Amino acid sequence: MATRIGIRQLVEFVLRSGNLDESKDSQNTALMGAQIHRRLQKERSADYESEVYLKKVVPMNDEDYVISGRADGIEMTDDSALIEEIKTSDQKYEDLSDNTLELYWGQVQVYGYLLLDEHPELDEVTLQLTYFQVNENKTTTDQEVFKREDLNEFFQKLIDEYEYWLKLRSDMRKTRNESITDLPFPFPEFRTGQHEMAAAVYKTICLKTRLFVEAPTGTGKTISTLFPAIKAMGEDKIQRLFYLTAKQSTRHVAEEAIDLMSNDGLKLKSITLTAKEQIRFPEEKDVLPDKNPFMIGYYDRLKPALKDILQHETSITRSVIEYYARKHTIDPFEFSLDTSLFCDVIICDYNYLFDPLVFLQRFFTEKDPDNFFLIDEVHNLVSRSRDMYSVEVSNERIPSLLKEAAAQKKGTKKLQNQLEKVQKTFDDIRATVEILKKDDLVTADVPVNLMKTMNKFAEFMTDWMKEKEPSDFLDHMRDFFFDCFTFVKIFGFYDDTYKTRIVIDGDKVSVKQICLDTSYFLDQSMKLGSGAILFSATLSPMDYYQNVLGGVENSLPYQLPSPFPAQNQDILVTQYISTTYYQRAANQPKIVDSLYTMASKKKGNYLFFFPSYGYLRQIKDAFEQNHPDVKTVEQSSAMDAKARTEFLDQFIEDPDETLVGFCVLGGIFSEGIDLRGDRLIGVAIVSVGLPGLSPENNLIRDYYDGENGQGFAYAYQLPGMNNVLQAAGRLIRSSTDVGVILLLDQRFASQRYVNLFPPHWNGYKRVSTVQNLSNEIDNFWKGQR
Incomplete structure (x- = not known):
């Protein structure tokens, strides 16, 4: 063909x-x-x-x-x-x-x-x-x-x-395919379930369909998807793989998997795309394109740079792109996109396929059956995609922008006029809502008037910004312009899965287009390739994820068992604790006693997870007051990369004293961290992790009540349970890891939640008192000697 x-x-x-x-x-x-x-x-x-x-x-x-x-x-x-x-x-x-x-x-x-x-x-x-x-x-x-x-x-x-360039690409693909023919699996043997998963991935590629895979921690999901996909590539069943992730850490895992295969003779071109704001050279900041040396004459120097990097590199990471971009004086971000056209594996964030504002137009303007998608940690795509297709604008910045504009020496009269028109539209919205005697209005009506005003403002700003020199004022105007531009773009997708929410808060008027169900949009994006593997350690219940991620009629489900011995973890549910909002104060002493019982039975490192920072601090304060001898560390709401590393570095092997980390469910330490061996021997999860009650979550609830009668489950229970499963998954990371998972909420023992337990949790035990808990943990650790 x-x-x-x-x-x-x-x-x-x-x-x-x-x-x-x-x-x-x-x-x-x-x-x-x-x-x-x-x-x-x-x-x-x-x-x-x-x-x-x-x-x-x-x-x-x-x-x-x-x-x-x-x-x-x-x-x-x-x-x-x-x-x-x-x-x-x-x-x-x-x-x-x-x-x-x-x-x-x-x-x-x-x-x-x-x-x-x-x-x-x-x-x-x-x-x-x-x-x-x-x-x-x-x-x-x-x-x-x-x-x-x-x-x-x-x-x-x-x-x-x-x-x-065709010959160059053809020669690279010929070399690639020859190297794949005899490529061995990069480990001495397959783990439990790994061979079956690899076979399922390969078959899915051959059938050009989609597969949802729940592969528990330790399965080796990355290599189990990349290896068979690359084998299929070697047979020309596909030509290009997109490995899509939510986090930088998982991008590194994919890079490492390809490096492993390269050590065994694999010869293909892989590239990791880095966000524009991260990879741009510092000297490009606040410089207009016509004065930026990395953009002036870019296309005149591009082809020599492409020849150079493609002849000398295989694993093209951020540092490699930056080296050749400097060598040839071209913009590193655009260079990475142009280089990706010649690569076999492209590792990147979800938004490069799914986000309607920043998707890769060079790949995804029309269907290409040569492309195939591997979508990692896909449970994150549920909330991420809602964010991609939702947008909020407000009038909050307009007064300060008008003041800044008036302070300019000249050339802002028309700009002020345009800003005043936008402000008037917000004033009209306020008046409409106040007639109804409300300050929070949800409607299915399309915000047509605001969209028209925003569109005209965006058109004006497009011309206005062209000739302006960099300045703080230009930055502020550009930020507001982008808000308006995004509002107009998202308006183009508005359908019966959307609601408009208008909130009046003092002088501030906010209007948000909220997408409640992105399944159609995700499905359309995935149709741009020949198929997809959507995988995670936690995809239960599978029909929920197939529904919300656009795979009801065109995908197959596949669940693997845990590869690790069930007896290595003790899963305990406290039937004597309630963490519902009105019961928290009364249950606080029992929670503190239970957490201390867990941490005092064996010296080591523990993580305790809570549904909010407020609840975390409440229990942590009580815990420290009652047990000042136990060393504690706390996750804060604004931790940069250095702070995260310092937090995790305290969880050392074979510690001299017990360390307890207080963390938030759904946060940075509840997934994507790997504390192997005795760096972590216990995880406690306080509450069933329900997202906080909110008007927007209630809109999701009401929408799915109408769709399938499962509104509470889709809006609250299932997202909360996913956070629980992710946090619990921090414990057992290898076949030799051992530890206790403590679930502190009597709701976990109800059938509604037990039905959501993964198969490797079938041996869970209910405990009815703190003494009962103490005995169970004692017995577990004695059995590990």
């Missing part, structure tokens, strides 16, 4: 030159652009045909490639032809750069070549570029007649240049 190359992809790669200019040409949605295209196309003559698919098979590097694309419009008569290319943007036509125009005309010239190739009776074609400036509702049209021989020469030059 011939590989398809899009016309835009071909033209942009070969013809791009000059500076990297990140200023967005348009703040309009793809939907709006499509609407403008259709409107203009309907205005054409009866002979005009819209969206005409053109293609040609071209041999390059001893293989056939299909060069294809859709012309916006073609008008044919017996002896003439016209092809129209429509472009939409906010920039004035006369302000477009020479290279932008070269790319526009390049695309339509390829369409012209393909059309004449299909019609040998024609010697020439009229090419028309129609440019629509959205913010001014202005159309500019330019026409030029091209002869057959000129288009033939133009097309052949494109192919000659592109063929070098």
Whole structure:
């Protein structure tokens, strides 16, 4: 099957030159652009045909490639032809750069070549570029007649240049596949369940479907997904893997897994994408693109830099990108994206696929069956995706922005006028809500007026910011502009899964578009590849995750048993403790006694988890007052990387004294940390971890009550239980780890929660008193001697 190359992809790669200019040409949605295209196309003559698919098979590097694309419009008569290319943007036509125009005309010239190739009776074609400036509702049209021989020469030059890069990629893939053929599993043997999981992943790739995998801690999820996926890649079942994660720590695990296979002879290109704000060089901060040496002439230096890095590197991490970017004086973030086009494995954050604002357009504008997705710790995607598709704006910053604008020496009158219009719209919203005698209003109505105002403001700001020098004032205006721009973008997705919440708090008016169910959007994103593996240590109940993550009708569930001996952990449920809000004060002494009983039975390191910082401090204060001899450490709400490392470094092997860490469920220490051996011998979890009652969680509850009658479970119980399972999973990290899991809430013993216990918790025990707890823990540790 011939590989398809899009016309835009071909033209942009070969013809791009000059500076990297990140200023967005348009703040309009793809939907709006499509609407403008259709409107203009309907205005054409009866002979005009819209969206005409053109293609040609071209041999390059001893293989056939299909060069294809859709012309916006073609008008044919017996002896003439016209092809129209429509472009939409906010920039004035006369302000477009020479290279932008070269790319526009390049695309339509390829369409012209393909059309004449299909019609040998024609010697020439009229090419028309129609440019629509959205913010001014202005159309500019330019026409030029091209002869057959000129288009033939133009097309052949494109192919000659592109063929070098095709050969480079083809040679790399040939080397890759040869290295994969005899690639061994990078460990002496498979762990329990690991071979089965790898086989399931491989079969899923062959079937081009999706698989939800619950693989308990210790299964070796990363290598169990990457190894079979790379084996399938070696057989050309897929060509590119995206390893998507929520945390930097899991990105490092993926890098290490590929390095392990590389030590055994694997030769492929992998790259880890780093967020723009983290990888940009310090000297680029607050510098306009036309004065940034790493952006000036970027495309003129890009191809030599690509040749350099691809010839010398295989594992392309942040430090590698930074080295070659400095060497060739090009922007490291954009360089990493351009390099990724030639890589086999791309390790990156969820948002590069799923976020509608920052997804990788070079990969995800249309379906590509060569792509496959490995989505790690996928339980995090539930809340992350709601954040991606929700947005909040308020008028809180407008007074200070108006004051700053008035203080400028000149050129802010129009800006002040625009800000006042935005403020008036918020005032109108306030008046509407106050008529209803409310200060918190939830509605299914679309916030149309605010969207229109925000859209006009964003259009104004796009032009206003272009000529401004860096300053604090510009930064403040840009931040507010981005809020408005995001509001408009998300508005394009508004459907019956959304609610609008308006909150009046003094002078502040907030409007939030809340997406309650992102399953459709996630499903559409995953359809851009041939399939996906969605995996985590905690995906129970599986049907819940399939539902909320867009896999009800197009995925298979797969659950693995724990690879570790069940007798290595003692799971105890206290039936004598209630942690409901109104019972907390009365149960505090029993909680403190139970925690101390656990920590006093064996010298070592323990983690105690709580549903909130307030509750954590309440119990910690009481614990320290009653047991001042026990060393404690506390998670704080604003810990940077250094503070996190210092916290974990205190959990040493073979400690001389007991250490108790007080932490928050769902926080930075409840997943993604690895305290192996006796660095951790006990985990206590206080409460069932329900998220706090809130208007937005209640909206999720009400939505799913209407969808399936399980609103409380979907909004509160299941997210809370996932936090519990993640925290408990910190304990047993290897086959030799041993310890106690203590669940301090009588609700854990109810059938509603027992049904959610993973299979390796089947041996849990109920304890009815502190003395009963003491005896059980004594017996457990005696049995480990």
